[in-house]
Amino acid sequence: MTSVDPADLLIVGGGPAGVDAALAGAALGLQTVLVEAAELGGTCLNRGCIPTKVLLGATDAADELAAQSRLKLAEGRIIFSLAALQTRKDRLVSGSRTALAATLAKAGVRVDAGRVTRISPGSARVDTPKGPHSVPYRFCILATGSRPAVYPSMAPDGRAVLDSTALLGLTQVPESLIIVGAGAIGLEFADIFHRLGAKIVLLDGAERIAPAEDPDVSKVLTQTLTRKGCVVRAGVRVKKLATVDGHAVLTLDTGEDIHAEKALVAVGRFPNSDIPGLADLGVRFLGDGPSRAWIDVNDHLLAAPNIYAVGDVNGRTLLAHAASHQACYAVRHAAGKTAAPYEPGAIPGCIYGNPETLRVGRLSRELAAHGLEPEVSEVQLAANPMAQAHAATAGFVRVTWLDGRVAGVTAVGRGVAAMGTLATLLVNQGFTRDDAEHLIFPHPGLDESLRAALLAGRKKG
Ligand SMILES: Cc1cc2nc3c(=O)[nH]c(=O)nc-3n(C[C@H](O)[C@H](O)[C@H](O)COP(=O)(O)OP(=O)(O)OC[C@H]3O[C@@H](n4cnc5c(N)ncnc54)[C@H](O)[C@@H]3O)c2cc1C
Numbered sequence: 001m002t003s004v005d006p007a008d009l010l011i012v013g014g015g016p017a018g019v020d021a022a023l024a025g026a027a028l029g030l031q032t033v034l035v036e037a038a039e040l041g042g043t044c045l046n047r048g049c050i051p052t053k054v055l056l057g058a059t060d061a062a063d064e065l066a067a068q069s070r071l072k073l074a075e076g077r078i079i080f081s082l083a084a085l086q087t088r089k090d091r092l093v094s095g096s097r098t099a100l101a102a103t104l105a106k107a108g109v110r111v112d113a114g115r116v117t118r119i120s121p122g123s124a125r126v127d128t129p130k131g132p133h134s135v136p137y138r139f140c141i142l143a144t145g146s147r148p149a150v151y152p153s154m155a156p157d158g159r160a161v162l163d164s165t166a167l168l169g170l171t172q173v174p175e176s177l178i179i180v181g182a183g184a185i186g187l188e189f190a191d192i193f194h195r196l197g198a199k200i201v202l203l204d205g206a207e208r209i210a211p212a213e214d215p216d217v218s219k220v221l222t223q224t225l226t227r228k229g230c231v232v233r234a235g236v237r238v239k240k241l242a243t244v245d246g247h248a249v250l251t252l253d254t255g256e257d258i259h260a261e262k263a264l265v266a267v268g269r270f271p272n273s274d275i276p277g278l279a280d281l282g283v284r285f286l287g288d289g290p291s292r293a294w295i296d297v298n299d300h301l302l303a304a305p306n307i308y309a310v311g312d313v314n315g316r317t318l319l320a321h322a323a324s325h326q327a328c329y330a331v332r333h334a335a336g337k338t339a340a341p342y343e344p345g346a347i348p349g350c351i352y353g354n355p356e357t358l359r360v361g362r363l364s365r366e367l368a369a370h371g372l373e374p375e376v377s378e379v380q381l382a383a384n385p386m387a388q389a390h391a392a393t394a395g396f397v398r399v400t401w402l403d404g405r406v407a408g409v410t411a412v413g414r415g416v417a418a419m420g421t422l423a424t425l426l427v428n429q430g431f432t433r434d435d436a437e438h439l440i441f442p443h444p445g446l447d448e449s450l451r452a453a454l455l456a457g458r459k460k461g
């Protein structure tokens with residue numbers, strides 16, 4: 001097998017983590033090689049964050065019209081062409097891929113289109129369409145991401161039972177859509193396909209939808225989706241989901257059958273960690289089976305000497321911005337620019353659609369579970385002029401306090417994700433009420449609800 005020029009930094013995977021690691025490495029003057037088996041941009045650009053937001057953005061007007069129609073201020077219906085939307089989405093995504101390739105080339109990163117099929121100490125085998133070669137490396141960053149979780153009782157089959165990637169490719173709106181899993185993916189798709197006109201049945205095995213969020217957030221999500229006409233059921237046990245006679249049939253453990261034209265399975269992710277050689281290098285795995293083996297990393301995101309694992313594949317935080325942040329730290333650590341342990345601070349998490357959710361820092365119940373005594377202050381969005389103008393007054397902003405400082409912000413409602421950066425600053429800097437009082441917020445704005453929540457009376461959390 002031929003050996004190519006050695007790399008200071010070999011990066012496996014060209015999603016947000018891999019691309020940002022490569023740019024950071026090149027900026028520090030490291031010889032950087034990025035190997036990507038499929039498409040630059042990874043899950044985020046090609047089948048995750050970006051395509052879903054193109055569809056949400058394009059269909060937002062339908063949601064706004066429906067809200068104003070409920071007030072009898074407007075009437076009518078917007079008819080979308082999903083085929084045209086797909087063309088636009090694909091054009092935007094491929095344009096961004098081209099731009100990414102150009103940025104990497106300009107930065108001096110060598111991109112290998114191929115799959116890393118073995119990692120040995122100091123070298124990796126890359127299989128490319130032209131044959132295999134080996135890349136000698138000093139440091140390796142594994143940024144191989146994740147894929148949809150699959151369970152035998154509800155395995156996507158590409159016919160009526162789909163995963164999120166296949167659903168993103170539909171060119172015709174199904175008349176009805178079952179969604180199993182009401183987490184980040186399930187909720188975003190519920191909103192997209194509801195706006196496009198599909199009848200939605202949203203199911204979750206947990207006792208409430210969006211179970212990772214505050215229970216009051218789940219309540220607002222349930223009420224709003226139900227008011228829009230979606231069927232929302234939590235605490236269900238799925239016995240089987242399969243394609244029968246061309247459509248999706250879901251059987252609950254109670255024996256009840258639910259039928260729909262299509263079904264989406266969105267019940268979490270599995271890591272792409274099955275690269276031969278890793279175990280021999282001392283890499284350890286977390287999880288309960290080979291397909292669920294998240295790569296274990298230490299406080300420096302090292303999985304083994306000179307081998308980092310960042311982004312989804314280490315299972316810490318399955319978010320694009322978290323992946324990029326970890327990646328840039330790993331490069332700085334490898335280059336000797338930092339020896340401190342990785343400490344990301346508060347990581348904002350949002351679910352998009354309408355309503356949106358925002359969570360930064362700690363929820364009061366998490367702090368209370370650690371024996372701490374948090375306080376909370378909150379306001380409803382009903383009094384906010386922007387929420388009123390958009391006829392979207394359901395929701396709230398809640399601030400969690402610990403020892404007089406902001407420890408967390410959680411919110412639900414139309415447009416609340418846009419408060420994410422400010423909320424992250426408030427949490428990371430441990431703002432006090434006095435600090436908040438000195439900040440000027442533009443008027444009128446949804447952010448004023450965050451200000452009002454900061455200044456509202458506190459109670460025990
Ligand atoms: C539908 C959906 C919507 C999402 N929306 C959001 C959102 O709004 N905001 C957000 O923050 N996150 C969102 N996410 C999550 C986000 O996409 C991921 O957290 C993010 O992409 C993780 O980045 P990564 O670089 O770790 O991995 P990935 O983006 O998964 O990239 C990994 C790359 O590695 C490549 N690869 C794998 N194995 C090999 C190998 N052996 N050799 C070479 N290459 C390999 C893969 O082809 C892939 O391109 C969404 C995810 C989905 C599925």
Ligand SMILES: NC(=O)c1ccc[n+]([C@@H]2O[C@H](COP(=O)([O-])OP(=O)(O)OC[C@H]3O[C@@H](n4cnc5c(N)ncnc54)[C@H](O)[C@@H]3O)[C@@H](O)[C@H]2O)c1
Pocket residue numbers: 180181182183184185186188203204205206209210211236237238266267268269317318319349350351352
């Ligand atoms: N807006 C965003 O930032 C965004 C959007 C999409 C995805 N993501 C990331 O992608 C990851 C994966 O998203 P996801 O929605 O697949 O996972 P998730 O963990 O967010 O939600 C999965 C849901 O499926 C439910 N579930 C699990 N097994 C089930 C079963 N057998 N029957 C019924 N329900 C079941 C869970 O209770 C949970 O509510 C998330 O962790 C998130 O970090 C982020």
